[in-house]
Amino acid sequence: MKKIISILVLCLSSFSFSYDQSDSLYSGDIEYFDDNEVESDEIYTLKIRGEVYNYIYPTINKDGTRYLPMLEFFKSIGFKNYKIENEKIIMHFGSNLNKKEIDLKKLSKDDYLLQDDEYYLSENIFKKYFVDEMRIDKENLVLNIIPNFITPNEVGLMLNSTEKRLKENDDRPNLIYTSEKKLIDTGNLRVNLEGSLNNHTQRGDFKQKDWDGFLEYQSPLLYGEFYTEYDLKDKKFGDFRLTYNDILPNYELEVGYYGRDREKGLSFKKNLGYYDLDGKNFIINEKVALGSRVELLFNGIPIEVQNEENGEVIFANNLIKNGRKFILKIYLPDGKIEEKEIKINEDFNQQNKGEFGYDIYIREVDESHKVDRDLNIYYGWSENLTLGLGYVQLSERFNDRYIYSQELKSELIYSDTAFSNPYTLTYKVQKALNRHKNEEIDYEDRYSQQFMFDADIKKWSINYEQVENGRYYDLKREQYLDLEYELNDVITLTYEREDLLNRKTKKSQNDYSYGVELNNSWKSLLVTYNLDHNKNGDLEHGLDFYYTGFDYFITKWTNQMDKDGNYETELKLTNKTWSDNLDYSIGAKYSSKYEDIYTFDFTLKLDNWFKMGTTLEKNGRKNTFVGIDRVVSLRNPTVNMNTLDSSTLKIVAFSDNNNNNIIDYGEDKLEGIEINLGSNTVITNSEGIAHLYGVPSYTEYELESKSIRPSLKADANRIKVKGTGTSNILVMLPIKPMISLTGFIDTENYSKDSDVLNSLKIRIQDKKNNFNKVLYPEYDGFFYLSDITPGEYEIAITYAGENEDVLVYKENINLVYTNENRGENEKEFKLSRKGVKNEKNN
Template identity: 25%
Template sequence: MRKFLKKLILFLLFFNSVFGVTPEEAYIEIKAKDLNNNFYMIYYDYEQDIPYLGIDSLTDFLEIKDLNIDRKKIDIPEKLELEDDTYIPITQLKNLIDIKDYTWDPDALKLVLEPNFKLSSEIRKEAEHRIKKFENQKGSNEEYVDVIGEKKLISPGILKFEYSNWDLRSSEYNFGIEYGTQLFYGDFKISQNIEPDLELDYVTLEYDNFLKDGNSLVFGDSYISADGFYDIDRSIRGVSISKNDIFSFRKNNETVISGQVFGANLVELFQGQNLIDYKRLNGSNKFEFIVTNISNFNNYTVKIYYDDGRIEVREVGILSSNRLLSKGESDYSLQVGQSIDAKKLQQYYNYSYGLLNDLTLGTAYVSGVNEDGEKTNSFEFGGIYRTPLKVIPTVIEGKIVQSLDSNNISYLTNINQRFLQTTLFLEYQQFSGSFVESEGYDKYWNVNLSRGFGNLTVSLGNEREILEEDYTDTSYLDLEYNGFRNFGLYMYNDFETPKGEAGEYDLGFKVSYSGFEDFYTILESDHNFDEDNKIENSYSIRVTRKVRRDSKFSNIDFGFNLNYSDSEKFYFGIDFTWYLDSDLIYVETPFNMDDNELRPGLKVEKSILLEKPFSNINTKNMDDIWVEGVVFLDKNGNGIKDEDEDALPEIEIRIGTESRFTDRAGKYIIGNLSSSSIHVLEVNGETLDAMMRPEKDRVVLKGASSSGMVIDIPISPISVITGEIKGEGFKESDFFKLLGKTEIHLIKDGTVLKRIYPEFDGYYYIEDVAPGTYTVKINHKENFENINLVGNSDYTVIIEPKEDGDYIEGFDFHHKMIGAPSEL
């Protein structure tokens, strides 16, 4: 009906054009972010299809209080100077107000504005958000959390049984159990293999944000994060205080990024928007990327896909400046324990302190053995300094490493400097003792220049490895092209010349594309020219599908690789997995093919919530959470289910991609929710009666691992409050202007809950009103000197709690024109 009337108004304006009049009054719908007015007055040039907006009325609608525009000085020839306002064509709006863009729909008479600034309504919401966040100090950095799961001394937890056989042609299989719980107010996880060998896979008791945000205290399995030149076994079982289980280090002209994650199936590496590489874990907990450094001023991003649908993104810094601390700030790591395989003591202690904002000093102690039993026992001291020159940012890092078992001292230093788009990187290392054997040289230096030319980045340099009297020079020229979003093209040129030899040339190409919704593709080729000018060529293509719960065919995982080399000819491999994920059991059926052999596999998992062993929940990760509760009709509005209040069956509850319907008793339970993520619980309004709504539109929650949360959902019967804006002695145009500058406020406890604009006929409707006591008040957005408000300016409305909502009418506001009707 409303659209029909709008089109009728448009037709009448067109009809009047026969008389050649100027732009006519019209009433449209206008929107700007969360602001909306369904009956906004403009002037409309129907011949040119150009809306004219009033400056005062627009600034009033946008709530711009501090924008002072002298209407007489507006230098726009097409403006309309009227008594009440100055109207300008929409095409000139950007010249006066910071508007990014607008969309005008002449058929629907609808205008959508995109301001380049924050609206007052947004600022109010942010202020409310900050207040709520302050009231709940445990809230997330991103949004206010309504319900937080409490850590417990002990909880029943989750028990999972797992059977796997990756080649059904053989009789070999694995059977094990996993268990996760709350223990001593920490997160406890253990995995035990039973067949074919009784062996402890991993065990951890973890405390997040221990003494400092970002630090974790872990008893059990962890990964030592010492610098890469320390040749020690990094997987330990002991005690660790560190930031995370992913670390990176620079080795010559490459960066090594490695770590371990549990319950994940895919790890991706990005630089900027471009995919660099990916690793399919296929049952493994560890991953490693080795990438060539083309840009020395860009960090990397690691994206981890977990089995329960969670996606975790972590920034990995390769720059020395990432480790600079503010003045007075400190950072530390403590990791000590036995290597898991060799059972040898490994130790790593690190402490850094921000002496100045641009100067950080640090010290570390490393002691351990490698897989061959060779020992390392060293103390290091170093610092990072950033020069105060902002035009040429320069970061200098240096380290001195003293072997405590001998008098051997090693030195490492690098300088990273940037001017405009050019980066200079200088690196020098001098090793002694056992480091020479592990690194393969006693001296190393690298000079690198890189520069960006639009979408093209060029990196060139030379590095030399020296071992006693011998050395190897490597000159390189690497290019990276990012011409399109999600598309990366890389070329690597290396010319390696050992002392006294002819040298080898290696040319490599790599193309990555991640623009498809669910697939990644990487093509690579390598061409090696030896000293006799013989060529060895190799080619490969890798394709993988990332499993996401919100994607189509989310129960299928697929990947393949095709390789060719001059020496080994063709080789291909296929991974295909179909997932049967039900509330009772989880099944994977992987098919792997390589060496022309097809290997069918099977993996079966069954988890039990020990607190509710007969619930239909089969969670994937032991540290997941579940949410349960009852949905009921809250007749008295107290938010608590009383004995006389009915439960509501067949109501859909949604949390992310998980959803369940309530049973006959109004109960629901939802699992497979990550404990490290913030979740939003919502009720599907389509499953509710039209005169009902949840008392809260959504509940933001964060649980404690391996445990449940009880969240009951009260549903309120809702009512509609309606009335009419009436006018006596008005011309039609005067009355329309009055309506365009009038709001109806719904107020409770002094807070404005809703702002409603009246319809074109003067009626207003306040919908979705829960039981309670309210004030309905009229608000004029302009002072009308020739209009009197006769009678009430506000009403008290009491909505009694009961099963059905009400349609409450008669709250009218009467206006009378003073004197003879005239223009306002």
């Protein structure tokens, strides 16, 4: 649609600014303008960094100003990532898609010309947006430009280079090590202790001391992961949970004893990354690598930053709404950065063709001595259609006793596109299976059917839901409508309405609200504004600012105001990158409605275990706390762990003499091999062993290893580890001893004055073609190859001269490392004449 609008704008603009072509002169394919105001036109050769991109690049000289064609420039360099809307030219440059925008309405009439759908920009405007340096050779009509952005051709070269480098790395064999599931083992313990002091100066220097603390424990158990916690103050245990995270991808099975009544329970469900609060507001809940720091980005600007807790981050923000896209920028503990897209949408449980989906919840209810169940299964009948079936069993009080209310659910979900507009249709039926009756309850009439339509049509986002209920329910009909209209990239109009029909009174009641949302970003600043007005006349304004231009922290300033003029504002600064060992946040809050709420708070966490903070209020109340939060491995209590759910790597480095990636009898374990994971570095001891503690689970990490001895190659393989709990991970690290080949080419079948050696080419390559090298023999027939790993290689010797008849020589040889040869391999190759078959050339 945007392309169609752009074309219409161009056509209308062209019509409005058209000129009389009878005044134009033509020479071949080149058009010259014969206009009283135009002084001259010149055709230049366009060069980008010295390379020719266009031999006929036209320019216009008018009133002493040179104008350069923008669209022709884009076409010459192959740039297509732009659009023209509402007299705005919006462009995204480079591999990072940096945005630039030219608002023609803000330019003067001398800044650009519009001729035949081409935008001729004045030289100054052209330089401002596109040029780092420009040289004009008027004598030879050459225009040489150094752009201030990376051209598509350069991006392609970068991508090709990256792909080549990635391919080279991918050619290395991958060795992946994971945690071994165990029946029972010791694990990790978290100790959290906190002391607090509350002061209140308006109550006669009233002071109150308090403390709190808890222990958390996690360890391997029954081939899964066991977790529990203990409240040190109340001397009570919390939940007991046993989880299995790798039964199906992205699914988690959990069994446990919950709450103070120790209710047994089981759940098996898929992690969506977010959940719905009320159909309008959402919370992002995403599993990330333990030890990670995560930024939540909206429109490319970070709006929240969090450290993970127990392998997940939870973001609650008024910007998180249906239909919006967010980016989680995850700073992994090994130094790498990942990005994950979260698109907020209602969960329609859509499955791929032939795929099953599950959502199972079973929980014992202590009060009723019964078991609640909510069992759902979904199946992808086709790429568009999903079928769902469910069963619900809940314990309810009936005639002074508890009974089961049982319901059967069915669901049809159909998703497709119409004229490139996506839509989803959902139909649900839910009916009770019970036949219990009394004066107030008739379970036979406990049923409902729901129809839902969700679509994005051009700039409209539509969600409509209608529910028809049986006589068991007070509401006979429920209708909900949510509309959003994207006026442009910045402004969105919203409308919500609900209509409810009461069965008993036969009266309908409705409510509605409408508003506007504005979101715009400039470099490091994101500004959001929302206005909401409902049927009762309640009016709320919200104006928020997010700024990330500071090097070390993120600034968030939120403001809210209602129709009565009540105003609340909060300013918060959160640590971004200042220190890996020091984490802090500073905040201040003011409310005009509650004047005593004028607060300042400060929290600090040092080296991931010592924490402190204080909160000050206008009324004299002050709260200060100091505490420790430390995780230790019970296998080695002196080691400080960053997270509870983490593994320990036991790394054994060995000399892989036969290059099979397996430690064999007689192969030595190696001392002094350096292994890196992020900022953590360990070196193998005299037994070839090193340990890395606190490696976060459920994320794959790559180890980097190197040897200070040039005769050992430590990075011949890609070593990856992935913990699945608190079990140890045994990593067998093969170190390749570098070997050499000394070869001698025997030419006794040729005369002494023969030039055969001068025209020989020796090619050596391995089976996978990871190694491929060409050598040439010395005058005496010797050649030498060093710094290669053991293995089987093919030797091919070919003759490129014309004076001798030389049979091509090929042989597969096995180059080895033994304690006897110390990697020195020697081999003789005897050449034969054509027609004389070489015994090695079979």
